[in-house]
Amino acid sequence: MQLDLMTIFFQPLHLLASTTETADSSLVLASVLLSLVVVYFASKLGGELSNRIGLPPVLGELVGGVVVGVSALHLLVFGDAETSSSVIMQFLTFTGSLSPEAANSVFHAQSEVISVLAELGVIILLFEIGLESNLKDLLSVGLQATVVAFVGVVVPFAAGTAGLMLIFGVGAVPAIFAGAALTATSIGITSRVLSELGRLNSKEGQIILGAAVIDDVLGIIVLAVVASLAKDGAVDVGKVIYLIFSAAGFLVGAIALGNFFNKSFVAVVNVLKTRGELILPAFIFAFLMAYFAASIQLEAILGSFAAGLVLEETEKRKELQQQIIPIADMLVPIFFVTVGAKTDLSVLNPAIPSNREGLIMAIFLVTVAILGKLVTGFSVFGKEKINRLAIGVGMIPRGEVGLVFLGIGSSVGILTKPLEAAIIVMVIVTTFLAPPFLRIVFPDPEPAALSNTAENP
Incomplete structure (x- = not known):
């Protein structure tokens, strides 16, 4: 998802303008509003x-998207499908007497x-994740967590990529992207179960949580690299090296300048007195960082993540964390629901012979995802x-981090159905399995551990 900001913001305006030549532009707004009603209903009910x-x-938002999308109800269908397959468009065509x-x-x-809106949602999501990732914690987790995180990224990435290419004949770039999706670890899911x-x-x-945080940082760097590769559709070793060093350098540079910027940011915010005095300067910084990342052929989300780390x-x-919550609540579900809505699970139907390879591929990815973290x-x-x-x-659950990888891979169009x-399927299975498995592998908590948890909820 190499974000060309000019394309992202002006192409829809061009499409809206061209639409008015053949239909009342109010119908475009009506279709967007109905789509958002479906998105929010599916995300809330599923969540x-x-x-x-x-x-x-x-995970419920993702499944909700699958239900309202091309796999089931066809309420939320996107431009690469037939217009007639969208229930919303059928309704508008009937009520508005639209020509084909x-x-x-x-x-x-x-x-x-x-x-x-979904693209903006994922930028906000990574900004929010950056705000919740404490740099001091990242630096203090020690060598053990670093080794665990490194192994948890390298093993599933290498095994998944190599297996898809050698066993299933998948092209290099989509195989690398799928391998990258296997590197994620959802700190939210694991921390909740550990607390319980x-x-x-x-x-x-402590080792799990530290490694999961480092996993997120490494995973975002990997994501920035492979998504940039997807733009060219081929693997260039020289460009890979450039992107790796650029991503790491960008992140380190942003953090290094953080102390200087922190003081300036707080000083500016303290001067402002009107509404939005904190959140709007924060978004200006986050979007500028996203732009700078995109301008050097990295992912915009790497910039917004770095901005979050700095402002944390x-x-x-x-x-700031409190103020961003309602904005994230509006935009982030659009991203996750649209990911689910675009996914056609019918390609995994074993009754159709041509689908069996996709089902075997899903079993392979689930196996690598589990063993690669074990x-x-x-x-x-x-x-x-x-x-x-x-x-x-x-380290097994992929959760929301795995969905970010999937959504970006889907948006750049390099993944086959x-x-x-x-x-x-890999994201769903690993997320479902991790909580009960953690309860099995951990014995009953000791009284002292329970009392510490009660004292420090």
Whole structure:
């Protein structure tokens, strides 16, 4: 998802303008509003149901998107599909007496607008993740967590990429992208379960959480590299090296300049007295960082993540974290629901012979995703009486981070439908399996652990 900001913001306007030649532009707005109603309803219902059964709400948003999308109800359909397949467009065509040409124009304009909102959602999401990632914690987790994180990125990435290319004949760039999706670890899911078990402050818990945070940083760098490669559709070793050093240098440089910028940011915010005095300067900084990242052929999300890391160090971080929540609540669900809506799970139907390869591919990715993280526990050294299996299990869930990879791969159009569906199955299965597996591999919590958790919720 190499974001060309001019294209992102002006192409939809061009489409909206061209639409008015064949249909009332109010119908474009009407189709966007109906689409957002579907998005928010699916995200809320899915999130609530997911939360009730002890799973992260974001997984429910994904499943909700699958239900309202091309896999089931066809309420939310995008421009690469037939206009007639969209229930919303059928409704507008009937009520507005649209000609086929006008309906097609409205449909494509609506698809572009929703896609742009989804792109903004993922930029906001990575900014929010950066705000929640404490730099001091990253630097203090120690060598053990760093080794676990490194193994948890390299093993599944290498095994997944090589397996897809050698076994299934997948092209280099989509195989690399799918391999990158296997590197993620959802810190939110694991930390919640560890807290419930009274193991958050155990040696295993600290290593898992530290490694998961480092995983996120490494994963975002990997994502920036592979998404940039996707633009050319081929692997250039020289460009890979350039992108790796550029991504790492950009992140380190942004953090290094953080202390200087922090003081300037706080000083500016303290002078402003009108509404939005904190959130708007923060977004200006985040969007500028996203632009700078895109301008050097990296992902815009790397810039917004770096902006979040920098602003997390300011005295305004708590207030900023609170203010960004309602904005994220509006835009981020659009991203996750559209990811699910675009995924056609029918390609995994084993009754159709041509689909069986995609189903086998999904089984392969799930296997690599689980085993690739289980081995991380056995990379811990110099520690006696430590539950290595629990560490490996704690690294398994992909959750929202895996969905970010999937969404970006889908947006740049390099993933085939079977591979896209296989990745979404991998994310769902690993997210579902991790909580019960953690409860199995950890024995009953000790009273002291429970009391510590109660004192430090």
